[in-house]
Amino acid sequence: MRVHHPPGTVIQQLHGPAAMHRIGQQRRRVGICHDGNMDIQVMRFESPAAVRACPSGQWPAARRRPIYSGTAERAMTEASPPDPLAAFSDRLAALTAAAAARVVAVHGRDGRARSGLLWAEGLVVTAEEALERDDELSLTLPDGRMVPATLAGRDPGTDVALLKAATGAFAPLPLAPPAALATGHMVLAVGRGEYGPGAAFGLASLVGGPWRSMRGGRLDRRIQLGLKLDPSAEGGAVLDHAGRLVGMAVPGPRRRALAIPAETIERAVGHLCTHGRVARGYLGLAMQPVQVGEVRGLIVVGVDPRSPAGLAGVLLGDVLAAWDGKPLGSVRDMLARLDPDSVGTTVSLELIRAGLPHRVQVRIGERAAA
Incomplete structure (x- = not known):
């Protein structure tokens, strides 16, 4: 000895x-x-x-x-004195077990398992991009039972999909206050795959303010995760040090891992439960960036004559320079303005047509469901 x-x-x-x-x-x-x-x-x-x-x-x-x-x-x-590393390891294992009891595996026709969050009784949240099809969905619950699921709605803008299934009663994970997470704080991603729950530990490498996705969805915070996300963990839970739900784990651009904030999920679930979708504004234009002298705008390369913009008189070749007096420098700027609140409102579009300024009034329509 x-x-x-x-x-x-x-x-x-x-x-x-x-x-x-x-x-x-x-x-x-x-x-x-x-x-x-x-x-x-x-x-x-x-x-x-x-x-x-x-x-x-x-x-x-x-x-x-x-x-x-x-x-x-x-x-x-x-x-021996307490081992802080062992205590830390035990704490991570306990947090993982608590989250795994609220994380399911989502199966589609392709046979690949993703993860989902038990949000409320009968409701499961998962990543919209992970669902290639709307049919033949099933869930593996934390107790091992497999149950069928149906799609209640999906929002590509925020990457949130809502499923309905016989989940039974459970206590949902408490939500972390938005102000409680800062860059450098510990985060834990928990998912469920073919062989059971899995976890990844790291830091919140970036916590920023509101931002827009490439599909025009408004997310309340930008949360980047300093960890490697297993494909099966997409749609799983992201926890803080206290075991509270920060958001849903999804892959981001350039192999980054992101968290869809819990408050964004909560807002999207409200829309999906009520309407089955999150409405987006619709103009009926195809555009690309262009520079005209000192003005940067969006040139119209396609227009649906029966769309709101077409009925308002927007023509091929017009350059959209401003929206209600605010410059339009990119397609993302335009998508950011076509959020759910824009539907039914009337906006003033400033154009350059044949080198001369022009203005049209357009009533924003609602984009049809995909």
Whole structure:
């Protein structure tokens, strides 16, 4: 057995190779005696002077009281100070187990497993991009049961899809307050694949403000995860250090892992439960960026004559320079303005037509469901 002796420890070997020896920590008035059979005794003495070796192999009975008697392995475990790394590891395992009880596996026709969040009884949230088809969906619940699922709605803009299934009752994960997460904080991604739950640990490598996805969806925060996301964990839970739900794990551009914020999911679920989709504004134009002199805008390369823009008089070759007086420099700028709140509103579009300024009023329509 290897014993680590702290500074100030007095060690005496008794009876040679018989392996009986004493460790006396005189300042702490503690004596330890063990033999080759790993039996151990720990005694506390009334005074430092009483901690001494005894040729008989026994501690003097007077002025002492036993602290521990048993095997060396147990004594070393119980007497050692807490291991912070082990405690941290145990904490991660506990957080993973708690989240895994609220994470399901989502199966589609292609047979590939993704992850989903038990959001409310009968409702499961998953990543919209992970669902290639709307039919033949099923779930593997945390208890191992497989149940059929149907699509309640999907929002490509925020990458949120809502499924309905017989999940049974459960306690959902508490939501983390948005202000509680900062760059550098610990995050834990938990998913469920073919062989059960899986986890990845890292940091929130970036926590920023609101942003727009490539499909025009408004996300309340930009949360980048400093971890490698397994494909089966797409649609799984992202937790903070307290086990609260930060958001849903999804792959991002350039192999980055992102979290769709919980507050964005909550808003999308409300729309999907009510309407089955999240409405997006619609103009009926195909555009691409262009520079006209000092003006940067969007040139119209396609127009549906029956669309809101077509009915308002927008023509091929027109350059859209501004929306209600605000410059339009990119297609993303346009998509950002065609959010759910834009449907039914009337906007003023400033155009350049044949080199001359022009203005039209357009009533924003609603994009048809895909």
